[in-house]
Amino acid sequence: xxxxxxxxxxxxxxxxxxxxxxxxxxxxxxxxxxxxxxxxxxxxxxxxxxxxxxxxxxxxxxxxxxxxxxxxxxxxxxxxxxxxxxxxxxxxxxxxxxxxxxxxxxxxxxxxxxxxxxxxxxxxxxxxxxxxxxxxxxxxxxxxxxxxxxxxxxxxxxxxxxxxxxxxxxxxxxxxxxxxxxxxxxxxxxxxxxxxxxxxxxxxxxxxxxxxxxxxxxxxxxxxxxxxxxxxxxxxxxxxxxxxxxxxxxxxxxxxxxxxxxxxxxxxxxxxxxxxxxxxxxxxxxxxxxxxxxxxxxxxxxxxxxxxxxxxxxxxxxxxxxxxxxxxxxxxxxxxxxxxxxxxxxxxxxxxxxxxxxxxxxxxxxxxxxxxxxxxxxxxxxxxxxxxxxxxxxxxxxxxxxxxxxxxxxxxxxxxxxxxxxxxxxxxxxxxxxxxxxxxxxxxxxxxxxxxxxxxxxxxxxxx
DNA sequence: CGATTTTGACCTGCGC
DNA sequence: GCGCAGGTCAAAATCG
Numbered sequence: 001x002x003x004x005x006x007x008x009x010x011x012x013x014x015x016x017x018x019x020x021x022x023x024x025x026x027x028x029x030x031x032x033x034x035x036x037x038x039x040x041x042x043x044x045x046x047x048x049x050x051x052x053x054x055x056x057x058x059x060x061x062x063x064x065x066x067x068x069x070x071x072x073x074x075x076x077x078x079x080x081x082x083x084x085x086x087x088x089x090x091x092x093x094x095x096x097x098x099x100x101x102x103x104x105x106x107x108x109x110x111x112x113x114x115x116x117x118x119x120x121x122x123x124x125x126x127x128x129x130x131x132x133x134x135x136x137x138x139x140x141x142x143x144x145x146x147x148x149x150x151x152x153x154x155x156x157x158x159x160x161x162x163x164x165x166x167x168x169x170x171x172x173x174x175x176x177x178x179x180x181x182x183x184x185x186x187x188x189x190x191x192x193x194x195x196x197x198x199x200x201x202x203x204x205x206x207x208x209x210x211x212x213x214x215x216x217x218x219x220x221x222x223x224x225x226x227x228x229x230x231x232x233x234x235x236x237x238x239x240x241x242x243x244x245x246x247x248x249x250x251x252x253x254x255x256x257x258x259x260x261x262x263x264x265x266x267x268x269x270x271x272x273x274x275x276x277x278x279x280x281x282x283x284x285x286x287x288x289x290x291x292x293x294x295x296x297x298x299x300x301x302x303x304x305x306x307x308x309x310x311x312x313x314x315x316x317x318x319x320x321x322x323x324x325x326x327x328x329x330x331x332x333x334x335x336x337x338x339x340x341x342x343x344x345x346x347x348x349x350x351x352x353x354x355x356x357x358x359x360x361x362x363x364x365x366x367x368x369x370x371x372x373x374x375x376x377x378x379x380x381x382x383x384x385x386x387x388x389x390x391x392x393x394x395x396x397x398x399x400x401x402x403x404x405x406x407x408x409x410x411x412x413x414x415x416x417x418x419x420x421x422x423x424x425x426x427x428x429x430x431x432x433x434x435x436x437x438x439x440x441x442x443x444x445x446x447x448x449x450x451x452x453x454x455x456x457x458x459x460x461x462x463x464x
Numbered sequence: 465c466g467a468t469t470t471t472g473a474c475c476t477g478c479g480c
Numbered sequence: 481g482c483g484c485a486g487g488t489c490a491a492a493a494t495c496g
Contacts, residue, residue, distance in 0.1 A: 253469055255488060268487070272468090282487095 121314055233362040235296040237286070244283050245295055248309030249273055251281065262287040274303025292368050 238245055251269035259266045264285040271279040279299040286292035297312075305313050 252467085254490095256470075257486065257488095260485065266486085 117311075117314075124314070233296050233298045235294060235362050235364040236367065237292055237294050237364060238367040239291050240293040241291070242293075243267075244269075245293060246308075247295075247312040248306055249279075249301075249313070259284065264290060271301060273305070273309075274301065277302045289368075296362065 236245065244251070249271055250273045252272040253267055253269050255268040256265050257268070262284065264287070266282055266284040269281045269283065271277040271281075277299075279297065279301050281298065282294075282296040284294050284296075286294055301309075301313055
């Protein structure tokens with residue numbers, strides 16, 4: 001998100017001819033310091049204050065569309081009436097004021113985005129740490145089964161209070177409290193649901209052996225989870241004419257394949273920024289719309305990332321972590337009907353989808369649609385993929401497992417549809433968190449901005 | 465000349 | 481077991 005530098009500069013330098021108190025002023029060095037100009041303007045530009053004063057009186061409007069009118073010629077020529085000059089001055093002063101206001105607003109928004117990003121990263125770090133901590137501490141407890149699938153807030157409420165009282169994450173606390181309250185709601189009804197279908201807790205991609213394990217969580221499972229995090233994928237759909245979106249990382253192509261059902265080849269890249277970095281990505285154009293570039297990231301970087309890459313990396317990493325955080329063997333992975341209370345909440349569709357048919361959990365961030373267009377998502381994705389409109393990736397593995405189970409247990413046939421509804425409802429509960437959405441959107445925006453054809457020259461990607 | 469891309473061969477998992 | 485498709489490897493080609 002590179003900001004344009006000084007608007008004054010860009011405006012001023014792009015206007016070779018300007019009006020100064022109604023007089024023509026050619027903006028080059030000769031005119032700038034010429035004696036007659038000084039006489040006309042009765043100003044001596046010796047310091048910044050004077051320069052600023054001059055700026056306030058220079059009409060930088062190009063007025064490109066009405067240049068040839070006789071009236072304007074007269075203005076550009078011998079000078080205009082005092083009324084017209086004052087009018088222009090007022091107009092320009094108003095525009096300048098608006099410009100300053102917009103700059104201030106822009107700066108404020110940038111600060112807010114930075115703050116949200118910082119909080120998001122801090123929250124994510126805490127989440128990972130707390131997950132590890134709690135799993136080690138409670139590894140032997142059978143009651144780990146009582147952990148709800150919505151395990152974003154792994155820390156207890158007391159822990160949250162302690163952490164957030166430090167003042168760094170006060171805004172996040174409300175979010176966590178919201179999640180916590182949802183957790184408790186789910187917990188109260190969880191037992192019944194689990195009795196109905198205990199095996200639903202285990203997503204397919206956590207391997208079938210997991211289903212035979214006890215609900216307790218041990219170190220082996222933690223390591224397995226970490227390996228799954230590495231395998232979790234985050235896919236980004238974005239419109240781009242370039243062959244790759246710019247994510248700030250350096251990639252080395254190691255393969256290309258023609259995928260079935262898609263005339264466009266799929267390219268395979270490895271991160272070449274760090275030696276032995278396990279991160280890989282696949283780039284392929286959509287078969288339905290070849291202007292859409294689908295980039296799938298896998299793994300976590302093992303090296304320091306440049307600032308330009310942090311947004312993407314943190315987003316994909318967080319998505320992958322969250323993907324797994326809701327699918328631990330110890331978590332029941334169940335979606336209780338209570339969460340349907342949130343089913344009508346907005347902003348639950350289109351921003352992200354999740355392909356449950358993939359061998360590994362894959363969350364898709366769809367940047368090709370507007371957030372309000374709720375119906376196109378399902379149209380764009382093959383229905384057989386069971387792609388759900390999700391921002392949170394937590395639920396799809398469970399959904400897939402459910403769909404699989406539904407084929408195994410015919411008596412549960414009606415559950416699939418209701419489960420899909422439940423998934424969407426749960427998604428709505430998560431996606432209405434404006435802070436996570438803001439952080440996600442900040443990262444996504446940076447990606448979109450950098451993927452613009454004009455800016456691809458700044459891209460570090462060395463593909464093609 | 466080192467880094468990167470290309471591309472055919474090979475490996476692996478999955479469904480039949 | 482066989483075939484298919486996805487993913488990876490590695491030697492050759494290309495690039496800067």
